[in-house]
Amino acid sequence: MKESIKLVVVLTIICTIAGALLAVVKDVTSESMQAAAQKEKNDAIKKVLPTCDNDPVADAIALDVNGIVWTFFVARDSNGFLGAAFESTSSKGYGGDIAIMVGVNANGTVQAVEVLSHKETPGLGAWISGEAFRSQFVGRSIADTSWAVAKDGGDIDQITAATISSRAVTEAVKAGLDIYTAHPKSFSHISAKGAPQ
Amino acid sequence: MSDLTIVSSSPHAHSGTSVQRIMLDVIVAMLPALAAAIYFFGWDAVRLVSACVLACVAAEAVARKWMGRDLGVYDLSAVITGMLLAFNLPPSLPTWMAVVGSVFAIVIAKQLFGGIGYNPFNPALAGRVMLLISFPVFMTSWSQWVIPAPIGIDAVTTATPLGLVKTAVLSGGALPFTFNSSTALQLFLGNQNGCIGEVSAAALLLGGLYLLWRRCISWHIPGAYLGTVAIFSGILWLLNPEQNLSPLFHVLAGGLMLGALFMATDMVTSPVTKRGMLVFGAGCGVLTMLIRKWGGYPEGVSFAIILMNAITPLINRATRPRVFGGVKSGKKTS
Amino acid sequence: MKFWKELVKGLWKENPIFRLVLGMCPALAVTTSVENSLGMGLAATFVLICSNAVTSLLRNLIPAKVRIPCFIVVIATFVTIVDMLMDGFAHELHKSLGIFIPLIVVNCIILGRAEAFASRHPLWLSIADGIGMGAGFTLGLVVLGATRELLGAGSITIWGHLKWTLVGYEPMILMILAPGGFIALGCLLGGMNHLQARAAKRRGTIFSPPAHLDCRSCTMCTFGK
Amino acid sequence: MGATIATFRSPGGIHPAYHKDLAAEQAIREMPLPSALIVSMSQHLGKPAIPTVKKGDSVLRGQVIGSPAGFISAAVHAPTSGTVKLVAATPTASGPRADAITIDPDGEDTWIDGITPCPDWRQLEKADIVNRIAAGGISGMGGAGFPTHVKVSPPPETLIDTLILNGAECEPYLTADYRLMLEHAAQIWEGALIIARALDAHTIRVAIEDNKPAAIAAMQAAIPAEAGDAAVVALKTEYPQGAEKQQIFAVTGRTVPAGGLPLSVGVVVENVGTTLAVWDAVVNGRPLTERVTTVTGGSIVQPANVRARLGTTYADLVAFCGGTTGPVAKIISGGPMMGFAQADTSVATTKTTSGLLLLGPDAVHAYESQPCVSCGRCVGVCPMNLMPNELSQFLEAEDYEAAEAYNVMDCMECGCCAFECPAHRPLVQHMRRGKAQVMLNRRKQ
């Protein structure tokens, strides 16, 4: 019995100390952890919306379309509304979900596409994050493009032997772009300075 | 040899067969398919087959020498590995890749285990799958026709019939071509895109019949394999003829004939019992169709066979014949 | 001198990966690049040194019966710390190592060293052991990672700055995929065995390759007993 | 009326080259007394007989010189009259040493007194028949050498309804039984009736492979009127149709349980040679002192079927058949499938020596023991449905427990597996080793 009590006591003490230690470390690192996560998102937005001078995250607009909430990070500069960035995810990737960040101009053309995360095959589907593939979206809008990969008769050249990944990205870009284009009113009132109403 | 008499255990008679003899038969049986490959793909077929065979034989000799063992190439199994691997390559594959595949097949998949008889996986298939995963772009680029374009199937395309079907189905579209008796004949004779050795079902069947006649293989594996594929695809076809092609297409297209007759029947990596062979063949068939229908690859023969290779020891265990006069009980077969 | 011996043994003689064949899961999973290997190795080394130190300090205070649970709690604490530090200061690396950071806690090397070495040796030797074993583990991971990245991606990149590329080489994607991990480790292990067998022959001793995982020193299974 | 065709097919089996033409048409030749006879005490299955004479004793033909060492044993008789020159442990054809009595024949060949013929055996009690068989020292002459008196006295509760005369002689080369059936059909039939009477069996079948039409015809023609349900059954020519369990299945469709005896399905199988010996012992009262042996093979000048005294050395047999042509690479006691290879011709014949085979270098197959390529041929041809491929690998790894679990004890060493093996593996030897070790392990427990 004595043995058992000793067991309980020692383990409890060690656990308590460990807990305290962890809490302290957590306290110290939590800020930089949050900052790192925030920075990651901001960097992506910055990349697809290079010219804005506001904080797009602070000025984000949420649109509820058929129960799905889309967040548009709005970009402005002194001239007014520049465009928006949105995050879009496709579950049709070869290895799993593909998350992308798309920057759109005010006139509804794609400004840049960044791949945030994917699980595609290295050396194959993984080329969706390559410049060559992403750049072909630039300048396209819903109206002037057949949003499908070439193999399916569309305008987007798929990556050789990685049609599935290419298709998934194409669909993800289109999905967000559709919503952006379909809701011009939500963005039309954005002015150069003040927050959107 | 001394002048002493030889003493050994009975029996003192032998059928005269040998591993080398069987291998020679298999090589002979592959000659029609080789001829077809050269006819359809010309120089590329010659280039790939000779590269693979030479690389396999050399790799085997070097590996065995390095391991301090006898040369071991005289049993001709390395030649077969080379030919089979080459048969499973697209005509445009760079030679050096074929060589890499051959070395992988012989060194990693065969000699590391101790050479012929010890390898759990068919070396040629291991090499092929390795290449497919390593160099997917090269392994799925199909060259154009060197002979008059086939009728029915889009002549300009650079995809295999199975690839066309997969793409169409994945994009939710209709079937890319109609399958009728003339397309069937094309596929049967070999007028299709594909790996150099798999295109002509007729030539492969000829070789298969020779193997059956020479008793190098039994009908069980190819029979069960082709039968299962036919039944599986037949059911799909009956359920939804819009999305699925007929069993005949599935039997004739892709590497099925080559796989069923030459690769699934590899003695070392397939079960030894007749019942086991049926299970093995059926398993190959189911997996092939599973991959063709729902998988990421248009063709599933290689993966199906190599997966069944993996469970061959378990099949052997489970299908142990009941000893003559033995009681019906599974207590010892765990 | 003793300190020095404990420090270097992990590099070759008792290399956790190639001799003891321990910690296979991260060794296979994170070695798709040198960068990840190095990150994983350093993280594990940090935990190893800290847990060795604490274990060594506590070794006379903890009753034998609760030894293992206590060690695990100590290790888990340091793993969590490393997890948080990495998340904060090496976010990208943290993302690519993913689940394998928390899984350091069940890496048999860590507990194995705590149990087999640190609980029986003074602080400074335990720290030396932690550094040595950690360095050995890191070395093993980096060798494997370098092999796989070079063959599988055709180049080696470290933190985006240093970059070597194999010119004119078509990468064998297989090598950075799962099967490549197994095969590369198997072949490297075989190669190491071969080298050691040759060395043993020169010394006139007999070498036998590891026939199984050496989980002798890992006593995790006796948790709570 | 033609012979019945066997309808049941047992598993496995092979079709080796038979080479029976070498000696099939050679009528049985009597061999004159050799200069010395080496009579082994271990001519049968079971315990070796115990020598009852010592060096210097003179013996008469038919005199008991070895008394049975228990129930499953058999008496050994002097094959001729003469002097005992030596009693010593001597190598036997199957390897291990056993006591053997060397007799210097006096040339008189005098029978011992008290040989009592009994032509009206039909008056004998069953026990008397069994006693006369036992007194004749008869054991199976097909190869295994199971003492016949044991076989014909089954436990009282066992009902035996069928006697099968085994004339299959499925071993290549051997023709001794074939000649016996051609030349002694009537006596064999009478022997069969005697055994059937001892067993109370009402059905007699003579099983002969269909590649011996002459023997089938001869036995068919000689069916005696008094035999009730008697018939000749033509078996499909396939090795090993002569194996007991396979033959019972082929003839009657009954399956002897694994590890069991034919008795359990109401059948007794006797070799035709044994049956003839039974006839001789019961009707003429003469113990077993000679047998017909096929001396053949590519290296024998004049292949022949020789009736020789038990104890005749192989060297004498070879000399009688004209000696050898060219170099001899292999000397086999018995048939090529189950016989024992000999180092030289110093060994002597026993009751089980059905043949002596001398092969030249070109006819010898060498085991090379390459790795198993899992072709499965051995599994296909195994008459016992075993997996020789797996077994041989277990045994190579000396995993006897696994081998036992895979029924190594049911192997009858017929050699089909090794005959078919393209990797030239010594499969039968593995089995033998395994069986010996498993027996040893069982005894230890």
Place this chain on the structure above:
Amino acid sequence: MTEYVLLIIGAVLVNNFVLTRFLGICPFLGVSKKLPTALGMCGAVVFVMTAAALVTWPLQHLVLEPLGLAYLQTIAFILVIASFVQLVDIAMKKFVPPLHAALGIFLPLITTNCAVLGVSVLNVQLQYGFLKAVVFGFAASLGFSLALIIFTGLREKIDRANPPKAFQGVAIALVTAGLLSLAFMGFAGLVK
């Protein structure tokens, strides 16, 4: 329903715990010598992994997250899993000795195995609901069992093989596992 079927196929074939995710390599290599042993291991793994998913989900979602202590995940999980398994071990020994004889020795062996902790952490990362988490735990353990059983069959063959001296033992086992993993690549794309 389809969702769960796909989840199971995904965890068993496509993203096999051992062959693609590299979790549980130690028991995979260590307990694959004999089939009966491997089967015992499989039973224990199925039990422990399902139970771990079952126990850690409430722990994460009902205790740690509401308290804002999600960062204690690792330490809490390992403590709870280990104690739970130990408890089951003791109870099993007391109440169902035959079952304990069959699975007992494997229980402590895998308590702190990375596959077990891995499935708990993955459940959190993949944000599965309770039922999905338990199904995933079960499916992952099935995947482990499938790989282990196949590998054991192969292992019995390669243990009789004749590799060069340097490759005997773990090295050849790893190469075999690699080839098996290569074969499993065929299932890629079966579940998106």
Place this chain on the structure above:
Amino acid sequence: MTPILATSLTIGGAGLACSGLLALAARFLSVEEDPRVEEVTNILPGANCGGCGFAGCANYAEAIIVDNAAINLCAPGGADVLKSLADMLGQTAQAAEHKVAIVLCNGDTANAPRKFEYNGVADCHAAHAIGGGDKLCSYGCLGYASCARVCPVGAIEMTGGIAKVHPDLCISCTACVKACPRQLIKMVPSARTIHVLCSSKDKGPAVKKACKVGCIGCTLCTKQVDDEQIKMEGFLAVVDYAKPLDSDAPIEKCPTHCIVRT
């Protein structure tokens, strides 16, 4: 300070709960078992490799205590574990003289001719069962390494067609003694260096025919010793290891050189 306190309490509480539960369980649900089982389990390496034929180390430990399983089945443990087990279980309680195995045959290929060309399984038992073995001498070492294969430490080397034990490597497990179909291997005190390397019970002329270095039973050696340290057993001279012997005389006198110093 609150979050730190909360964390400490949570983890501390978890530790308390877990350990408390375990302690209670251990107390109320514990099953009586032989304490030696645990002791043996602790001695075993804990590799759970299954090499011993049992599922794991604990099972093996149980088998050792309950079923009297052999204690030398643990290959990873090696000699150390074997010794600890033996000490604990008192199986070799008396500090016996260290013995090593020796193969009592010196008839290598050069000295002992064959009687036929053996073609078959390279295993002594198998070869012995066929025609009594291919060596002309029916007592001599067949050279098919059955002993070497069972040696757990690789102490037996095959040289010139016969087995030789390296005494410094031998761990006295006697596995080879059991493995020899001809009972040629004997355990002898490791301190002894003079041996009669022949086991043939045949008479002189027969031995002479079969082997150049066999004991022909000339009895010369027995006359060189004073206390029957070498004595005749039939036609074979045998060293009596119970009596001390350190004289070169028998070695010098032996006409066939079958007495050697190792």
